[in-house]
Amino acid sequence: xxxxxxxxxxxxxxxxxxxxxxxxxxxxxxxxxxxRILFKLLPRLASQHCENDEGHSFxxxxxxxxxxxxxxxxxxxIQDQVRRGVGIPFRGETHWNWTVDPRGRFHxxxxxxxxxxxxxxxxxxxxxxxxIDSRDIASLDMSREISRLRDIAKLSRRSTSxxxxxxxxxxQKEEGAGTSxxxxxxxxx
Numbered sequence: 250x251x252x253x254x255x256x257x258x259x260x261x262x263x264x265x266x267x268x269x270x271x272x273x274x275x276x277x278x279x280x281x282x283x284x285r286i287l288f289k290l291l292p293r294l295a296s297q298h299c300e301n302d303e304g305h306s307f308x309x310x311x312x313x314x315x316x317x318x319x320x321x322x323x324x325x326x327i328q329d330q331v332r333r334g335v336g337i338p339f340r341g342e343t344h345w346n347w348t349v350d351p352r353g354r355f356h357x358x359x360x361x362x363x364x365x366x367x368x369x370x371x372x373x374x375x376x377x378x379x380x381i382d383s384r385d386i387a388s389l390d391m392s393r394e395i396s397r398l399r400d401i402a403k404l405s406r407r408s409t410s411x412x413x414x415x416x417x418x419x420x421q422k423e424e425g426a427g428t429s430x431x432x433x434x435x436x437x438x
Contacts, residue, residue: 265357284311317355318343323374
């Protein structure tokens with residue numbers, strides 16, 4: 250699985266183009282170790298809500314779903330862990346149309362609240378799937394990875410707060426520029 254494009258929209262949605270070569274499996278039914286190991290690495294992943302045609306829980310849906318759909322849920326779970334479950338859960342969607350796109354191309358959309366955290370979650374989720382698929386899960390230290398993303402979230406919040414503060418001061422100066430009193434001139438001097 251490879252991400253070929255990431256686009257951030259309107260400050261809260263990212264759209265990803267994910268490609269899986271035709272020679273590889275598209276569905277978790279062909280790679281049952283993926284959801285099994287992911288549920289061990291991310292136990293809360295199994296309790297995520299998933300809207301699907303059959304009304305299955307995500308744990309059940311993950312047994313036979315498209316790998317990019319599983320990827321979508323991993324991105325959401327990583328971001329939820331960074332936020333420590335505070336706030337409205339993120340949502341996502343995975344779709345494909347192989348009459349328009351080449352076979353194996355999927356479009357994944359996920360919500361986010363910090364662009365850099367979202368990018369980190371996307372890349373981590375990609376590494377997770379590829380590491381699990383290649384049986385190299387020892388390379389994943391989820392505690393460390395989540396901690397790094399929490400640090401990025403803190404920096405992002407500070408940076409956003411600082412930018413707002415600077416913008417506020419800038420607009421106050423501009424507002425005051427036209428209304429400041431003109432110094433009086435004493436013509437007797």
